[in-house]
Amino acid sequence: MSTAFYWDERTMWHAGGNYAFTVPLGGLVQPLAAGGLPESPETKRRLKNLMDVTELTGDLAVMRAPAATQAQLQLVHPSEYLNAFKEMSDNGGGEIGHHAPFAQGGYELAALSAGLAVAAVEGVLTGTHDNAYALTRPPGHHCVADGPMGFCLLANIAIAIEAAKATRPDLRVAVLDWDVHHGNGTEAIFYDRADVLTLSFHQEGNYPLDTGDLADRGTGAGAGYNLNLPLPAGAGHTAYLHAIDRVATPAIEAYKPDLIIVACGYDAGAVDPLDRMLATADTFRQMTLKIKALAQRICDGKLVLCHEGGYSEIYVPFCGHATLEALSGSDITAPDPMKRALTSRQPGPRFDAFLRGEIDHMAGELGL
Ligand code: ZN
Numbered sequence: 566m567s568t569a570f571y572w573d574e575r576t577m578w579h580a581g582g583n584y585a586f587t588v589p590l591g592g593l594v595q596p597l598a599a600g601g602l603p604e605s606p607e608t609k610r611r612l613k614n615l616m617d618v619t620e621l622t623g624d625l626a627v628m629r630a631p632a633a634t635q636a637q638l639q640l641v642h643p644s645e646y647l648n649a650f651k652e653m654s655d656n657g658g659g660e661i662g663h664h665a666p667f668a669q670g671g672y673e674l675a676a677l678s679a680g681l682a683v684a685a686v687e688g689v690l691t692g693t694h695d696n697a698y699a700l701t702r703p704p705g706h707h708c709v710a711d712g713p714m715g716f717c718l719l720a721n722i723a724i725a726i727e728a729a730k731a732t733r734p735d736l737r738v739a740v741l742d743w744d745v746h747h748g749n750g751t752e753a754i755f756y757d758r759a760d761v762l763t764l765s766f767h768q769e770g771n772y773p774l775d776t777g778d779l780a781d782r783g784t785g786a787g788a789g790y791n792l793n794l795p796l797p798a799g800a801g802h803t804a805y806l807h808a809i810d811r812v813a814t815p816a817i818e819a820y821k822p823d824l825i826i827v828a829c830g831y832d833a834g835a836v837d838p839l840d841r842m843l844a845t846a847d848t849f850r851q852m853t854l855k856i857k858a859l860a861q862r863i864c865d866g867k868l869v870l871c872h873e874g875g876y877s878e879i880y881v882p883f884c885g886h887a888t889l890e891a892l893s894g895s896d897i898t899a900p901d902p903m904k905r906a907l908t909s910r911q912p913g914p915r916f917d918a919f920l921r922g923e924i925d926h927m928a929g930e931l932g933l
Contacts, residue, residue, distance in 0.1 A: 630684030744830025747777030769795035801843030831875030
């Protein structure tokens, strides 16, 4: 059993600007002393730091990877966007689209992040490792083919899938996105295709405001191969595990993929500043164990997790550590320092029963 962990310190050097948290600077908005966007390097670097301190890193195959090539990026993104991104990146940085700024050299760092996803998928498909985790930064799941969105500059997972399919045209991939925001970019890129199943759990009414509806099922050849599970604010540990059992598991089992990829955001965590969900580190551990067992049943264990959002500098590391413990089977643990407080904040039995009912109802609507 081996789990690969792909990361590169340089991806932590990606920097945005001109925002105070999610609010553009200007007018009455004072710049923050501690930096700009919530998508800060520390939310991710501190996960690697914690893994080094506990020595979990020593139980993993720590890997680097080359940047995704221009040819690989073009499998998803048109040259018009890539050229505009590269030119702005070479000339001091800036912003194309909204909530996705980058500094000088941002293009190369985004390509490096995509390269980590490409290599993680390739390493699992070739059997070099049983499963893999890519600490991708900047993240990718909001990025659409022709432009960036929501801190995402390149569609990391979609690029990794297309790079793998370039030599394996029959490859079937299921993408489960448990980031608290809708995986609109991944959905849009594969919306009319049956060879990639896209499934997103997200908080309803969160970013992006106009996507992620239960009724959005795909189009043309892709009809039925996109599933959205918009969850009410306040969903916690029990609801997330029920969603895995009642929706993700039967949908992915029926699809019979060759590979499962998880868009692994931690922003459903109970202290995340960008949402109102109540997942804990143990929620991510249990979700990972369930999807790992599913992968072992249906696709020879082939499973890749790509890091997406998660904006609590204190809590993301513990959620990520629990996820990597589960993925690798390591017995090195990092006890959740917020467990007592967050367990006491879980939804009560009445709201949990309501949430389970909502999930069962939506599963029915999705034909599951
Ligand atoms: Zn997110």
